[in-house]
Amino acid sequence: MNIPPPLERLLYFKEKLGIDDNDFSRLGLLSGIAQLEKEAFSSWLYDYFFEIPHTRAVLEHETYDDRLKRTWADWFSSLFDVRDQQKFVTRHWKSGLKHVQSGVDHRYVNMAYGLVRRYIGRMVLEHRDIEDSEGLLKIIDKVLDLCILIETDAFITSTTQCDHEVIKGIAHQVRNPLTVIGGNLMLLQKKTPGQDPRKKIYDTMLLEASRLERMVKNVVTYNEVFQREPEPVKCLVRAFLQDAIDLIAPQKLKGKVDIDLDESCPEVSADQNDFKAILFHLLQNAYEAVVDSKNPLIKINSHLNPSITGYLDIEIFNNGDLPRPDDIDQMFTPFFSTKSMGTGFGLPIVKLAARKNNGNFKISLVPDQGVLCVVTLPC
Numbered sequence: 008m009n010i011p012p013p014l015e016r017l018l019y020f021k022e023k024l025g026i027d028d029n030d031f032s033r034l035g036l037l038s039g040i041a042q043l044e045k046e047a048f049s050s051w052l053y054d055y056f057f058e059i060p061h062t063r064a065v066l067e068h069e070t071y072d073d074r075l076k077r078t079w080a081d082w083f084s085s086l087f088d089v090r091d092q093q094k095f096v097t098r099h100w101k102s103g104l105k106h107v108q109s110g111v112d113h114r115y116v117n118m119a120y121g122l123v124r125r126y127i128g129r130m131v132l133e134h135r136d137i138e139d140s141e142g143l144l145k146i147i148d149k150v151l152d153l154c155i156l157i158e159t160d161a162f163i164t165s166t167t168q169c170d171h172e173v174i175k176g177i178a179h180q181v182r183n184p185l186t187v188i189g190g191n192l193m194l195l196q197k198k199t200p201g202q203d204p205r206k207k208i209y210d211t212m213l214l215e216a217s218r219l220e221r222m223v224k225n226v227v228t229y230n231e232v233f234q235r236e237p238e239p240v241k242c243l244v245r246a247f248l249q250d251a252i253d254l255i256a257p258q259k260l261k262g263k264v265d266i267d268l269d270e271s272c273p274e275v276s277a278d279q280n281d282f283k284a285i286l287f288h289l290l291q292n293a294y295e296a297v298v299d300s301k302n303p304l305i306k307i308n309s310h311l312n313p314s315i316t317g318y319l320d321i322e323i324f325n326n327g328d329l330p331r332p333d334d335i336d337q338m339f340t341p342f343f344s345t346k347s348m349g350t351g352f353g354l355p356i357v358k359l360a361a362r363k364n365n366g367n368f369k370i371s372l373v374p375d376q377g378v379l380c381v382v383t384l385p386c
C-alpha cells in the first residue's frame with residue numbers, strides 16, 4: 008500500500024510537540040555514541056521480540072533476521088543525524104505502512120518505542136561525560152513521541168482506508184437501485200386513487216425509500232469527512248448559516264429561528280465542506296425536534312469561548328421533544344436514532360467534522376426547555 012505521507016499533518020505533530028530545528032541538531036552530539044551502539048541495540052530489540060510468540064511468528068515468517076537488524080540499526084543511528092525533517096517524517100510514515108503490510112501488530116511497535124526510550128536512557132547515563140544529558144533526554148522523549156504519532160497515524164490511515172473503500176462501494180451500489188425504486192413508487196402512488204388502500208402502503212414505502220436515500224448520503228458524507236484532510240479557510244458564520252437554512256427548507260424554518268451572532272468575531276477557520284456539513288446537520292436535527300411542537304423555537308448564537316482563547320462557540324438550542332438523558336451518550340454512535348425517520352448519522356458527522364477541524368462538539372439537555380448543541384471552532 009503506497010499512501011503518500013500527509014506532510015502538513017506530520018509536521019504539525021512536530022510543531023505541537025514543541026520540537027524545533029535546534030533540537031534535532033543538538034541530538035547530533037550523541038551521533039558518535041549511537042554509531043557505536045547501533046548493532047547492539049538492534050540485536051537486543053530483535054532478541055526481545057523473538058521471545059514473544061506473537062512477534063516471533065512475524066520475524067520467523069520470512070528470513071528477516073539480518074536485514075531487519077540492519078534496518079533497525081540504521082534507524083537507530085539516523086535518530087541522531089536528522090538533516091532533513093521532511094525525510095525524517097516520511098521515513099517513519101513509510102515504516103508505519105510497512106509494519107501494517109508485514110502484519111506487525113501496532114501494539115508491539117508502541118512497545119518497541121518504550122524499549123527504545125529505555126535503551127537510550129541507559130546509554131546516555133552510562134556516558135557520564137555527556138554534557139546536559141537531562142536536556143538531551145528530554146529532546147529524545149519528544150522525538151520518540153513524534154515517531155509514535157507518525158507510526159500510529161500511518162497505521163490508522165492504512166487500516167481504515169480499505170474499510171472506507173468498501174463503504175464507498177456499498178453506498179454507490181445501493182444508491183442507484185434505490186433511485187429506480189423511489190421513482191417507480193412515485194409513479195405507482197400517483198396513479199392510485201386517493202381512497203385506494205394501496206395508496207397508504209406506497210406512502211410508507213416512499214418514506215422508507217427516502218430515509219434509506221438519506222442514510223446512504225449521510226454514510227458517504229461521514230466517510231468523506233473521515234478520509235479527507237481538512238483545508239481550513241476563513242468561513243463567515245452568518246453566510247454559512249443562511250445556506251444551511253436555505254438547504255433545509257427556508258419556509259419551514261421561517262419565524263422559528265432566532266439568530267444572534269457575535270459580530271466582533273464573524274468567522275471561523277474551518278474546511279468549507281466540513282463547516283457546511285456541521286451546520287446543516289445541526290439545523291436539521293434541531294428542525295426535526297421542533298417540527299411537531301406547538302411553539303417551535305430554534306435559537307442560534309455565537310460568542311468567544313470563555314476558556315480557550317481564539318475559539319468561537321456556536322450554540323444551537325431547540326425546544327420540542329427531549330431525548331432521554333441515557334440516550335445522549337449514544338447519540339454519537341452511527342445508526343443510533345431516537346426519531347422514526349432519523350438515520351443516526353447527523354451528530355456523528357458533526358462531532359467528527361468538529362474534531363477534524365481542531366474543534367469540539369457538545370450536546371446537553373436544558374431541563375424542561377430543550378436541547379443545547381455547542382460546536383467550538385478556531386476563529
Ligand code: HEM
Nearest residue numbers: 056062065074078082101102105109111115116119120123
Ligand atoms: C521502535 C520501533 C520500530 C522501528 C523504529 C522500526 C523501524 C522499521 C523500519 C525503518 C523499517 C523499514 C521500513 C521500510 O522498508 O520503509 C521496518 C520494517 C519492518 N519492521 Fe520495524 N520497527 C520497529 C518495530 C518493529 C517491531 C516491534 C517489529 C516486529 C517484531 C517490526 C518488524 C518489522 C518488519 C517485519 C519489517 C519489514 C522488513 C522488510 O520487509 O525488510 N518492527 N521497521
